[in-house]
Amino acid sequence: xxxxxxxxxxxxxxxxxxxxxxxxxxxxxxxxxxxxxxxxxxxxxxxxxxxxxxxxxxxxxxxxxxxxxxxxxxxxxxxxxxxxxxxxxxxxxxxxxxxxxxxxxxxxxxxxxxxxxxxxxxxxxxxxxxxxxxxxxxxxxxxxxxxxxxxxxxxxxxxxxxxxxxxxxxxxxxxxxxxxxxxxxxxxxxxxxxxxxxxxxxxxxxxxxxxxxxxxxxxxxxxxxxxxxxxxxxxxxxxxxxxxxxxxxxxxxxxxxxxxxxxxxxxxxxxxxxxxxxxxxxxxxxxxxxxxxxxxxxxxxxxxxxxxxxxxxxxxxxxxxxxxxxxxxxxxxxxxxxxxxxxxx
Numbered sequence: 001x002x003x004x005x006x007x008x009x010x011x012x013x014x015x016x017x018x019x020x021x022x023x024x025x026x027x028x029x030x031x032x033x034x035x036x037x038x039x040x041x042x043x044x045x046x047x048x049x050x051x052x053x054x055x056x057x058x059x060x061x062x063x064x065x066x067x068x069x070x071x072x073x074x075x076x077x078x079x080x081x082x083x084x085x086x087x088x089x090x091x092x093x094x095x096x097x098x099x100x101x102x103x104x105x106x107x108x109x110x111x112x113x114x115x116x117x118x119x120x121x122x123x124x125x126x127x128x129x130x131x132x133x134x135x136x137x138x139x140x141x142x143x144x145x146x147x148x149x150x151x152x153x154x155x156x157x158x159x160x161x162x163x164x165x166x167x168x169x170x171x172x173x174x175x176x177x178x179x180x181x182x183x184x185x186x187x188x189x190x191x192x193x194x195x196x197x198x199x200x201x202x203x204x205x206x207x208x209x210x211x212x213x214x215x216x217x218x219x220x221x222x223x224x225x226x227x228x229x230x231x232x233x234x235x236x237x238x239x240x241x242x243x244x245x246x247x248x249x250x251x252x253x254x255x256x257x258x259x260x261x262x263x264x265x266x267x268x269x270x271x272x273x274x275x276x277x278x279x280x281x282x283x284x285x286x287x288x289x290x291x292x293x294x295x296x297x298x299x300x301x302x303x304x305x306x307x308x309x310x311x312x313x314x315x316x317x318x319x320x321x322x323x324x325x326x327x328x329x330x331x332x333x334x335x336x337x338x339x340x341x342x343x344x345x
Contacts (some may be wrong), residue, residue, distance in 0.1 A: 036335070077202030078143055078167075078192055079119040083136070083150040085128040085268040086112045090188040092256035093292025095126035099334070100207060102264070104340040105290050106135065106274060110122040112250070115139070117146075119206040122198060123258075127191030128184060132157070134278070137164045137289040141316035142209050149177075149192045154287075156278075168198050182273075210319025214331035217324055220305035228269055228340045235340055237267045239304045244300060265335025268322070270311055292343045297344070298322060302333040 079100070086092055086104075096102065099116035107113045113130060132150040134157055140146050147167040161168050169192075171178040177196035181189045225235040237246040245263035248255040255262040273291040294314040300322060309330050313320040322330040 028104060035295050042180065057192040065282035069288065077119075077206045078146040079117050079202055079206040080122065080147045080149065080198055081115055081117050081136075081140055081143070082126045082192060082194075083130050083132055084114040084116055084126070085130040085188050086250060087188070088253075089184065090128045090130075091250065091253070092258075092296060093127065094191060095123035096255075096261055097196075097262050099336060100204075101209065101211075102336065102338045103139065104228075104235060104338065105133070105135070106230045106288050106341070106343070108287055110233060112230055112233040112235070117207075118142070118194060119202050120204050122194040122201045124195070125191050125193055127181070128188045129178070129190045129192050130187070132161060132270050133289075135288075135292070137161065137166070139290070139292050140164075140166055142313070142319045143206065144208060146206075147197055147243070149194075149197060151187070153191050208319055210313075210321050210336060212322075212329055212331045215335050216303050216305070216333070217307055217328065217330050219324075220303075220307045222304060223301060224304070225305035226267070226269065226299070226301055226306065228342050237301060237338075238262075239301075241304060244303070244333075245335070246338075263336075264300065264338045265333035266337045268332075268337065268339045269299040269301070269342050270320075270339055272299045272341050274343040276340070292320070292341070300332065301331055 035266040056101050096116055096282045098121050100119050103115040104112055115136060115212050129149060130152050132153045137160060140148060141262055145167060149169045152170060153161060174196050178190060181191050183216045208326050209344055223239065225236060227234055233251055236249040240247050240263065241261065245265055246267050275289050293313050293316050298309050298311045300307045307330065309322050309324055311322050324330060
């Protein structure tokens with residue numbers, strides 16, 4: 001009986017996803033591609049102008065220093081994850097600086113896309129929202145049953161999303177949750193109101209990703225700047241000693257959100273396998289699959305220093321452990337964390 005009920009729920013979810021929207025994977029492939037969601041007529045102005053305002057430390061409560069990483073239980077709340085556009089036409093983004101975790105991944109054509117995870121605070125608006133990828137499903141397994149806000153997906157991927165242990169939210173599912181802004185052109189102008197998807201921020205208990213916060217490990221090398229390059233995009237992190245943060249630049253341009261420079265306290269460059277998936281975008285470009293279960297090398301940037309570490313994620317339902325070469329857990333600095341997935345050589 002329970003099996004049949006779960007099957008019916010998965011089938012219903014898949015059908016709803018397919019009926020709601022079928023969007024080809026056009027990751028940064030130009031605003032000229034059209035789909036039914038690209039009509040932005042009559043929507044309010046949204047995107048703030050970039051300013052030179054100094055980065056502000058996010059006022060959020062995360063895992064207390066030196067505390068064990070949160071463990072997921074049946075009643076553990078789950079976070080909100082939002083797929084965020086990162087091509088030039090989509091910048092500056094909105095609500096990005098409020099995220100607890102920001103993942104950066106490579107997509108079609110060597111471009112980049114972000115996934116922002118919200119647990120300790122929910123900003124009023126997040127975006128621009130774009131489409132999901134197959135590897136997102138593996139990445140999100142560590143968060144239990146999170147809510148994933150995205151604009152759509154390749155039609156053959158929708159059944160997999162429908163079967164995944166997550167709450168999929170697309171335009172049309174929840175009244176008033178998504179809307180089109182007026183200051184960007186489609187498809188780079190879709191935004192979401194998180195409060196329409198979650199009643200409140202689920203708290204740091206939802207961050208069941210294995211991350212620890214506390215004092216820095218011994219050693220490390222002074223690091224003023226670090227750049228990670230994809231085939232046609234890049235991220236640079238410059239250390240700002242005055243504010244104790246890493247200033248983010250995308251494609252050599254300062255990354256702004258809501259008039260502030262995006263400035264995480266910790267940056268992780270995680271070396272992973274990036275292989276071809278079974279999916280393509282509408283131009284025929286293969287969609288990369290970023291493998292986040294496994295192990296490998298990583299760099300942790302915090303406090304103006306770089307630490308060579310190891311990462312391990314034994315199973316999809318577990319978080320990622322970061323350890324020193326001698327096996328000691330590595331703490332991150334208190335504040336926002338960026339994880340940039342770089343292809344292992």
